[in-house]
Amino acid sequence: MKFIKKAVYSYISQKFMNGCTQYNSLEVRKSCRSKAQARTAFSENDIPHAQGEIFINPMNAIRFARQHGFPLVVKPNVGGFSRGSYFPIRNYRELWKAALLAKIWWPSSVVEQYLEGKNYRVLVANGKVVSVIQRYAPFVQGNGKDSISTLIGRENAIREEMGLLECMYPLQKGEQTRKFLAKQGYDLNSIPKDQEQVKLFHRIALAPGGVIETIPVNKVASDNIRLMEKVLDTFDANILGIDVIMEKGIEHSFKDQKSILLEVNSRPFVKMHDFPRYGQKEDISGVFEDLDKLQVAQADVF
Known part of the structure; x- marks a missing residue:
């Protein structure tokens, strides 16, 4: 053994x-x-x-939200590298989704207050x-001239030049990024204001x-x-x-x-x-x- x-x-x-x-x-x-x-x-x-508790039944996470309010975080009780973690959760729809998806990584999950x-x-x-x-x-910082897509490409080139890609990852332009941008009223062709930071994922x-x-x-x-x-x-x-x-x-x-x-x-x-x-x-x-x-x-x- x-x-x-x-x-x-x-x-x-x-x-x-x-x-x-x-x-x-x-x-x-x-x-x-x-x-x-x-x-x-x-x-x-x-x-x-943070105040929190372990749950297997997602209804317990809902009860916790009713008691403590939002924002919250849901994550596997055992894990690392933020795998299966969802935050900040701001409503019951997001909480239900997170409570179910976290189970992919571990049977028992944690719901906690989020700061x-x-x-x-x-x-x-x-x-x-x-x-x-x-x-x-992940984020890009606007200059008032270039699109988010261009800014992503420029940032990835900087990371490659600095040798960061041995450990870090390049910024993405895929569906996950596009959906997150859409929630903020942006798309890849949007031009952020000078010095404006635009998050690409939560x-x-x-x-x-x-x-x-x-x-x-x-x-x-x-x-x-x-x-x-x-x-x-x-x-x-x-x-x-x-x-x-x-x-x-x-x-x-x-x-x-x-x-x-x-x-x-x-x-x-x-x-x-x-x-x-x-x-x-x-x-x-x-x-x-x-x-x-x-x-x-x-x-x-x-």
């Missing part, structure tokens, strides 16, 4: 988790595996988080915050064309640094990728704004930290040199 578990885990790692770290023990990874577990740990340790703010991934390792990136949904993830910006750690509020390091200690982990949304920004204390820690990633995708679209690329190789020296229990077992 142990051999089978190792073989399955090896396949999953190679197929779906290329670029993810493997520095936490099986016990730690189990404690981080589901969104419900993370939310329970947040609650027990006075860490700001519209700035989205970050905070990498914490060896007891301290080592890298912070802000994540953006999901803050790399696959649909999202990008990242590095935020220097010394710009992060000290309260937020301590909070993220507390999360690492809470899970007794060697490394975590912590997803957080902050209303004003990570430069301001979480105590002075609405803030929600979404989840913790025990095998964070650290490759993306090397491919910022905005900001300076950081050298965090020394962090992994130290982690490589650790003896990790059952690192190859799921």
